[in-house]
Amino acid sequence: MLAETSAKLTDNLQQATQILAQSSQICILTGAGISAESGIPTFRDKQTGLWEQYRAEDLASAEAFERDPELVWSWYQWRRQLVHDKAPNSAHLALARWQQAGSHKITLVTQNVDDLHEQAKHHERTSRHEPSNDSKPLGNLNNIDSTVHHLHGHLWRNRCSQCHKPYTEQSAQPKSDIDFDTKLIHCSECDGLIRPDIVWFGESLPVDSWQIAEQAAANCEVFISIGTSSLVYPAAGLAQLAKQNGAKIIEINPNPTANSFVDITLAAKAGEVMPLLVDRIL
Ligand code: NAD
Ligand code: ZN
Numbered sequence: 690m691l692a693e694t695s696a697k698l699t700d701n702l703q704q705a706t707q708i709l710a711q712s713s714q715i716c717i718l719t720g721a722g723i724s725a726e727s728g729i730p731t732f733r734d735k736q737t738g739l740w741e742q743y744r745a746e747d748l749a750s751a752e753a754f755e756r757d758p759e760l761v762w763s764w765y766q767w768r769r770q771l772v773h774d775k776a777p778n779s780a781h782l783a784l785a786r787w788q789q790a791g792s793h794k795i796t797l798v799t800q801n802v803d804d805l806h807e808q809a810k811h812h813e814r815t816s817r818h819e820p821s822n823d824s825k826p827l828g829n830l831n832n833i834d835s836t837v838h839h840l841h842g843h844l845w846r847n848r849c850s851q852c853h854k855p856y857t858e859q860s861a862q863p864k865s866d867i868d869f870d871t872k873l874i875h876c877s878e879c880d881g882l883i884r885p886d887i888v889w890f891g892e893s894l895p896v897d898s899w900q901i902a903e904q905a906a907a908n909c910e911v912f913i914s915i916g917t918s919s920l921v922y923p924a925a926g927l928a929q930l931a932k933q934n935g936a937k938i939i940e941i942n943p944n945p946t947a948n949s950f951v952d953i954t955l956a957a958k959a960g961e962v963m964p965l966l967v968d969r970i971l
Contacts, residue, residue, distance in 0.1 A: 691697050698957055705953050706969040712793070712910035714739050716901075718927055719799045719806070722814050722916020722942060726778040726960040729771070733918060740764060754850065757957045758882050763871040765885045769844060770869045772803050780959035781809035782917065783967040788836075789813050790971050795838050796905035798898070800917060802887055803842040825868055838898040841956045842887035842926050847874075851881025876933070894923065908932040913939045919947045 696895035709715070730736070732745045743764070747753060754761045777785075784848065788795050799806060848858040854876060873885040888894055901923075906912060912931035912958045919925040925947065928938055932950050940951040941962050 692716075692742075698955060698962075701953050701955055702962070702965055704971065705955065705966060708911055708953070709793070709966075709970055712937075714909045715793045715795045715910035715911050716902075716905040716927070716931060716961045717795060717797050717913045717915065718906075718917060718924065719915045720917025720921075720924075721801060722918075723774070723780050724778075724801055724803055725916065726780065726806050726958060727761070727793045729755050729775055729803060729805075731916075731918075732924075737802075740767065741930075741962050744822045746890060749887070751850075751892065754882075754884055754889075758873055758884075759871070760807065762873055762882075762884070765887075766869045766871050771958045772844060772856070774801070775805065777805040777812060778807035781805045781961040782812065783963035785809035785813040787970065789817070789966045792971060796901065796909070798902040798927070799837060800841050800921065801841055804843070804845065810837070814910060820920055838901050840888070840898055840902060841887070841934070842895070844885065844887065845888035847883050848886045849876035849879060850880045850884040850942065853874060854878050854888070856883045867953045899923070902927055903930065906936075909934075909936050911939060912936045912950065913941065914951075915941045915963070917942070917946070946964070 720907065721729070721733075725731055725734075729788060734772060735741065748761055748764045783795070784806070844952070848854060849856060856874065856876065860880070875881065876883060903969055906927040907930055909931055912928055914928050917924070919928065929950070932938055936952060936954045939953045939955065940946065940948055941955045941957070941959050943956055943958050947968065955966070
């Protein structure tokens with residue numbers, strides 16, 4: 690069974706490599722699954738500890754914050770605690786290596802709020818220029834890379850829930866000094882409550898990132914969806930848009946998803962598949 694599965698995977702990898710060899714414009718959409726092997730749970734995983742009784746979907750909304758801001762803020766502080774020492778895995782690193790190689794025009798769009806793509810790019814740059822340097826992940830609070838297009842915001846940024854003013858006091862601190870205090874913070878301008886700068890369920894996506902994502906999806910020759918359940922819209926619509934415009938769709942996910950029009954499925958973990966795929970491409 691295992692041999693059969695890996696024969697199928699090898700075959701599909703071969704097909705994917707061939708398609709990519711004939712293409713130049715690539716749009717990549719990543720979801721929580723690409724960070725799973727770094728130890729960051731997806732929304733489909735059951736929450737642990739104190740948070741076991743809650744569904745993530747019931748905490749990540751403006752209504753939840755209005756109803757019980759302490760609860761939602763504490764949950765985000767807990768998630769920050771969970772994520773702050775996590776490092777990119779071999780999928781993020783392979784992707785960064787591919788981008789750095791410059792063989793294709795790649796637009797990287799992510800639904801993730803972590804900064805593991807940015808850390809991987811930093812790692813790739815440092816290891817190229819200073820091969821002997823043990824490059825530590827960049828302090829994630831200051832780690833914003835304009836070539837990673839975040840559709841759902843950033844876990845490490847905060848803003849006022851009323852006047853939208855960015856709240857930088859906590860966000861500006863270096864990684865090691867992050868204050869995970871669960872006490873609510875008020876805006877110095879309007880006294881509104883400070884909230885994470887994350888796109889919650891029911892909220893609009895940032896216009897700039899969304900426009901870039903739509904354009905890249907509509908104009909790409911190959912669309913690669915990695916580690917996303919394709920249930921959360923509008924991000925899930927990007928693959929459809931790419932397909933309607935003639936792109937081939939490749940999906941990397943060990944589990945079946947809601948995407949019904951995929952051309953090639955690489956049914957394995959992203960951390961296993963991405964290095965294999967990138968080795969073949971470069
Ligand atoms: P999701 O939780 O709905 O789905 C995760 C998908 O990843 C599933 O289809 C699962 O089969 C797949 N998966 C699990 N392990 C994998 C692996 N090793 N390799 C490849 N795929 C794997 O996530 P979503 O589709 O991104 O959408 C949910 C929302 O959750 C997004 O809006 C996102 O912002 C948010 N979220 C983000 C993070 C993060 O930033 N790391 C973590 C949890 C949730
Ligand atoms: Zn304010």
